[in-house]
Amino acid sequence: MFAGFNIMFPENARFFQKFKCYSVSMLPGNERQDVEKGGKIIMPPSALDQLTRLNVVYPMLFKLTNNKKSRVTHAGVLEFVADEGKVYLPYWMMRNLLLDEGDLLQIENISLPVATFSKFQPQSIDFLDITNPKAVLENALRYFSCLTTGDSIAIKYNQRIYELCVLETRPGNAVSIIECDMNVEFEAPLGYKDPKTEERKKNEEQFEEPMEEVEEDNKFTFRGEGVRLDGKKKKETQIDIKDVVKKTQVRGIPDYNHPSGLIKFNRSIKPISDRVKESVDKIEDDVSDAFHGSGFSLKKGRK
Structure with a gap:
């Protein structure tokens, strides 16, 4: 030609x-x-x-x-x-x-190949205010001839401009959208936060905060002087729990200063049988001491 x-x-x-x-x-x-x-x-x-x-x-x-x-x-x-x-x-x-x-x-x-699928991500959560976003997008794409993956297109609706990022197009990275039957999907808008996820995080934070406060409190020690309720002066000596354990050797409380590999037999502790016998004798004594005096009969004697 x-x-x-x-x-x-x-x-x-x-x-x-x-x-x-x-x-x-x-x-x-x-x-x-x-x-x-x-x-x-x-x-x-x-x-x-x-x-x-x-x-x-x-x-x-x-x-x-x-x-x-x-x-x-x-x-x-x-x-x-x-x-x-x-x-x-x-x-x-x-x-x-x-x-x-x-x-x-x-x-x-x-x-370019004819489009069969496209995926968009709104760049603002304001896009969620649109009642029927797919219908709005379909009407806006009538002014477009093709789409390219990675582009941020702008559409106008109700005197506002909305930007959408083209995340994916099929069957290629660039497609023709003239007279085509194209499936459309939307990704969550940029900056969108799922209410259920936010509520779950909030609940987790509420449980975590008291633990953090306890850990912080454990870092501090209480200093100062104590006061007795009866008005008397408190003793200046401070008792160490290790000294108490060492001196008294209370049964059930471990001896922290006990040397490794040494077995001690505490002869001051009475056998269980003796302790039970003493307890029974004490109860019998208490019962016998509780009843004193003379008794009375409920029936009157015959004259």
Whole structure:
């Protein structure tokens, strides 16, 4: 196929150009909100002329590359009304590509597989206020031609802008969403905290705090003087429990100073049989001492 100036364009030739890129707000004329809320760009008329001479695959999809930052995304085209040598992009797309006003952008046409699945993560918990997020997203994606994994797209709903990160796309990292049946999933919004998990953590902290306080209290010792309730002066001597154990050798309390390997037989402790006998004798004595005096008969004697 031949064009003017005797230039021949072979079949399947690729469109490959570099343009100065600007945000949509820099486009001369009325403000174009329809471009800002979608995923399509505005190119110059010369690009359309070249594309029509090439055997390009429709719909027209393009790969956008910022070679300085090694950033790549994909987009469709909305119109061919830009000034020559310039292209206009949505602001969110310029942020993904790390572009400044007037930077060079490489554009080439590309063919992408049709999307079957995509997963998004809202970048704010405010997205949970939307009653039917899937319906809102489906309506917003009508202004997009393709999706790229890793991009953060912007959608507008109820005069608010919501950003969503594209976590996954199938069957490839970049897919076409024109006339497709695509399954959509949402990841928990960035910064979202599960109420059940937070409640469980709160309960665990409530149980942990008293233990921490006890541990802190154990680090302190009580110092000062004690006062007796009966008003008498307390004894100045302080009794050591080890000394008490050592002197008294109370049964059941270990002797901490007992040398290892030595067996002691305490002869001062009476056998259990003797102690039981003494207890029984004591009880009998108490019973005998309790009853003294003369007895009386309840029946009256006959006269």
